Amino acid sequence: MSESTKPAPEPIILAENLYKSYRRGSQEVAVLEGITLAIEEGSFVALMGPSGSGKTTLLNLIAGIDRPDAGHLIVAGTDITRLGELDLARWRARHVGFVFQFYNLLPVLSGLENVELPLLLHNLNRRERREHAMVALELVGLKDRMHHFPRELSGGQQQRVAIARAIVTDPTIIVADEPTGDLDKVSAGDVLTLLEQLNQDFGKTIIMVTHDPKAAEKARKIHHLDKGVLNSN
Amino acid sequence: MELLKLILRNTMRQHLRATLTILGMAVAILAFCLLRTVVDAWYAGVSAASPNRLVTRSAVSLLFPLPISYRQKIQQVPGVQQVAYANWFAGVYIDERHFFPRMAVGPEHFFDLFPEFLIPDDQLKAFQKQRNACVAGRKLVQKYGWKLGETIHLTGNIYPGDWQLVLRGIYRGATKTTDETQFFLRWDYLDEVLKKDAPHRSGYAGWYVIQIHNPFESAAISRTIDALFKNSWAETLTETEKAFQMGFVAMTDAIVIAVRVVSLVVIGVILLVLANTMTMTARERMNEYAVLKTLGFGNGFLFCLIAGEAVAIALLGGAMGMVLAFPAAHLFAQEMSTLLPVFHLQWQTLLLATALCFAIGLLAALLPTWRATRIRIASALGHTG
Numbered sequence: 001m002s003e004s005t006k007p008a009p010e011p012i013i014l015a016e017n018l019y020k021s022y023r024r025g026s027q028e029v030a031v032l033e034g035i036t037l038a039i040e041e042g043s044f045v046a047l048m049g050p051s052g053s054g055k056t057t058l059l060n061l062i063a064g065i066d067r068p069d070a071g072h073l074i075v076a077g078t079d080i081t082r083l084g085e086l087d088l089a090r091w092r093a094r095h096v097g098f099v100f101q102f103y104n105l106l107p108v109l110s111g112l113e114n115v116e117l118p119l120l121l122h123n124l125n126r127r128e129r130r131e132h133a134m135v136a137l138e139l140v141g142l143k144d145r146m147h148h149f150p151r152e153l154s155g156g157q158q159q160r161v162a163i164a165r166a167i168v169t170d171p172t173i174i175v176a177d178e179p180t181g182d183l184d185k186v187s188a189g190d191v192l193t194l195l196e197q198l199n200q201d202f203g204k205t206i207i208m209v210t211h212d213p214k215a216a217e218k219a220r221k222i223h224h225l226d227k228g229v230l231n232s233n
Numbered sequence: 234m235e236l237l238k239l240i241l242r243n244t245m246r247q248h249l250r251a252t253l254t255i256l257g258m259a260v261a262i263l264a265f266c267l268l269r270t271v272v273d274a275w276y277a278g279v280s281a282a283s284p285n286r287l288v289t290r291s292a293v294s295l296l297f298p299l300p301i302s303y304r305q306k307i308q309q310v311p312g313v314q315q316v317a318y319a320n321w322f323a324g325v326y327i328d329e330r331h332f333f334p335r336m337a338v339g340p341e342h343f344f345d346l347f348p349e350f351l352i353p354d355d356q357l358k359a360f361q362k363q364r365n366a367c368v369a370g371r372k373l374v375q376k377y378g379w380k381l382g383e384t385i386h387l388t389g390n391i392y393p394g395d396w397q398l399v400l401r402g403i404y405r406g407a408t409k410t411t412d413e414t415q416f417f418l419r420w421d422y423l424d425e426v427l428k429k430d431a432p433h434r435s436g437y438a439g440w441y442v443i444q445i446h447n448p449f450e451s452a453a454i455s456r457t458i459d460a461l462f463k464n465s466w467a468e469t470l471t472e473t474e475k476a477f478q479m480g481f482v483a484m485t486d487a488i489v490i491a492v493r494v495v496s497l498v499v500i501g502v503i504l505l506v507l508a509n510t511m512t513m514t515a516r517e518r519m520n521e522y523a524v525l526k527t528l529g530f531g532n533g534f535l536f537c538l539i540a541g542e543a544v545a546i547a548l549l550g551g552a553m554g555m556v557l558a559f560p561a562a563h564l565f566a567q568e569m570s571t572l573l574p575v576f577h578l579q580w581q582t583l584l585l586a587t588a589l590c591f592a593i594g595l596l597a598a599l600l601p602t603w604r605a606t607r608i609r610i611a612s613a614l615g616h617t618g
Contacts, residue, residue: 057611065527065610086531093529100614104524108242113235118528120235 011038012173012205013062018071020057020228031057032068033228044199044206046219053225055209056177062207063175064092076172093121097166099176099195103158105150111137111161112146118169136164140194156187163194167204174198176208180215192218236534240541244549247514251546254510258550258593259557261503262586266558267565268496269582275489277575279482281410282475284448285314286346289441289458290477292468295321298437299467301424304339306461312445312454317343318438320420324387324396326377332572333373335387335416337423339438344368346444349407350415356381356402364422368402370413372570392423394430414574442474500589507597511543515601522605523613532606539602544594551590555583 018035021028031054039045047055060066061073064080073081076095083091098104105114115133124132137143140160150158159179166174176195180188196218198204208219216222224231245251273280289307291297301318308316320337340361344352352360352368360366367385379385379400387396398418406413420438427435445454455471462469472480482489515522522535558578566576 060611063527065614089526089529089531092527098527100524104520104614106239106521106524108239108246113238116235121529 010041012041012076013037013039013207014072014074015058015062016072018058018061018068018073020054020061020066020068031228032061035071035228035230037223037230039205039207041205042199042203043221044196044219045208046216046222047207047209047225048211048213048216048222049225054228055225058225059175059177059207059209062173063096063098064088090121093118093169095172097169097171097174099159099162099166099174099179101178101181103150103155103162103182105158105161105165107150110147110149111142111153111164114150114161115146115164115168118165122169132168133164136168137161139167140164154187155183156190159183159187159191160194163191163198167198167202171204173205173207176206178209178211180210180212188212188215236537236541240538240545243514243518243538243542244545250510250513254507254546255550255553257506258503258547258590259553261499262551262554262590263557263561264499264554265496265589266555266578266582266586267561268492268499269585270558270562270565270576270578271492271573272489272496273579273582274573274576275485275492276482277410277412277573278478279475281349281412281575282473282478283349284451284473284475285445286474287443287445287451287455287458287471288474288477289443289469289471290439292459292470295440297467298439299441299469301436301438303462303467303469304438304441307441307443307458310454310457310461312447312450314444314446315342315346316444317341317346317442318420318440319343319442320423320437320439321391322387322389322418322423323391324389326385326387333414333416334412335418337420338417340419340421343417343442344404346442349411350404351407352402352404359401360419363399363401364419364425365396365398366401367398367416367418368404369400369416370574371403371405372413372574373416374400374403376414376570392427392434394426409577410575412574414570440477443471500593504593504596507543507547507593508600510546511539511597511601512604514542515539515605519605519608519613523608523610526608526610527614532602535605536598536602539605540595540598543598544591547590547594547597548587551586555586558583 015035015037018032019030020032021030023029035058047058049055057066061068062075064075064083068081071081072079078091080088080091106117109117112130112133115136116129119129119132134143134146137146140163142157142160142164145153145157150161153161179195180191183191192215195206195208199206208215210216289299289303291299298320304316304318307313318339322335322337324335326333344350344357356368360368369379381400381403383400385398385400387398389396396418404413424435443458445451451473458471459469525535562576562578566573569576
């Protein structure tokens with residue numbers, strides 16, 4: 001089969017008419033207004049837009065940590081809008097890796113233990129968990145600092161541990177909310193290179209929210225949101 | 234295992250707050266153990282009562298004595314094995330503050346009826362031989378440094394006079410809960426003196442202690458004894474030794490209730506303190522709970538994490554309190570040996586204190602767990618504590 005006749009890859013994320021609003025006092029504030037979106041497997045997508053445009057809300061819906069008011073959202077073949085709390089939590093553990101702006105590592109656990117944490121929900125013994133976590137830390141270049149606690153690591157190193165935690169379960173998608181928002185230029189560059197590498201070398205689907213145009217340049221596709229409406233680029 | 238590690242590391246995360254709460258818990262459990270032991274000590278006489286002993290006293294009041302002639306009649310009642318008798322002697326040793334129970338007892342069978350008082354045979358014989366002899370408990374002898382053969386001076390109040398008694402025996406308790414602070418002189422010596430100084434008061438016993446063959450016959454035997462003296466000028470009331478002792482405790486029921494209430498208040502206060510600590514802790518960690526939920530951990534895991542920490546703090550403090558309770562109880566027992574002669578920390582008290590620590594930990598975790606499980610992940614991830 002030639003390149004031109006090759007069928008388009010199946011979307012791993014399919015959002016149809018997503019609506020989401022929040023109540024602020026007595027007022028209902030619409031955040032997402034009928035978002036329809038398809039993201040293919042193995043793509044690296046950036047969600048951009050001004051503050052309050054709804055990009056983080058959209059990311060939260062895709063990651064299954066918030067629910068839409070209306071619409072359908074099929075991620076990795078599952079309509080996650082139909083899942084109950086417990087099933088949704090299990091689904092997240094299996095399919096989603098999270099990278100947050102402020103790393104969100106548990107301060108009482110070492111880097112290695114933080115990376116091992118999501119594996120507690122998988123059917124692995126202690127030795128297997130340790131092996132998986134060490135591979136993930138090696139991948140982000142922090143194997144030599146695996147016994148350090150978050151307070152003993154720089155911001156960039158903490159974010160790399162967070163990325164190792166996100167990939168250790170081999171999730172279907174990785175969602176990153178402003179992953180470079182709290183980092184200096186050099187560290188931000190390292191983190192973006194790492195995400196790019198995960199996408200290109202390991203075929204990971206990455207959806208990243210960012211304000212930073214330079215960070216967005218690393219993505220293969222950029223979606224702009226403005227006042228809850230999507231303008232694809 | 235990983236959960237346990239996370240719980241233990243979280244427990245000492247806020248060093249000062251955790252240490253203060255643990256110390257508070259230790260003080261509360263120490264107070265609880267001591268107060269429970271006070272109540273146990275209060276009931277020591279009841280606990281030590283034998284099921285095959287009955288006590289016969291005046292139906293009107295313990296203040297009214299019974300004729301000594303009743304002894305022979307009681308002895309004839311079927312089912313009765315032995316009968317002993319005693320008088321409350323009271324008196325003063327040194328001054329009023331040096332209180333210990335002093336009783337005049339019939340020397341022949343009294344110690345046969347109380348096998349929990351262990352007295353060497355030669356000393357018992359010496360007591361039975363000498364009219365002004367006396368026997369004292371081991372703790373009492375230790376406290377006052379008495380020696381066998383030493384003369385002990387008592388100033389009589391119920392029975393006036395200067396009483397010079399020679400210590401001929403020292404008994405020790407068969408168990409840890411036996412009162413070793415009692416003092417016995419001979420009833421016949423008391424009666425002999427009364428015959429001379431106050432003849433109208435001689436020939437009376439304060440109460441009779443009756444040993445029966447079968448404890449299941451105690452009610453029938455009691456009725457038979459009381460029927461013997463029905464319509465006489467000195468009617469009797471016979472009851473089990475336990476009921477007799479309970480009668481004394483009932484007189485001070487209000488104190489026991491107050492002690493029990495105080496021990497519960499102490500537990501209530503520490504429960505609120507721990508609940509407050511855990512609520513503050515959980516509020517500061519909402520972001521972490523949101524992260525755990527994001528990763529897929531359920532509400533059960535959060536409950537284990539928060540309740541585990543609360544129980545760990547409660548148990549650490551509780552264990553410290555229980556360990557401290559031993560020397561504290563020892564000191565207390567020394568200071569209060571005459572008022573509360575049987576003051577021992579019992580294993581039931583320690584078991585109850587441990588169970589309370591668990592319960593306090595779990596209850597203190599309820600509100601913070603409820604809050605943690607209700608958080609919206611999306612909004613809590615922005616929570617900075």
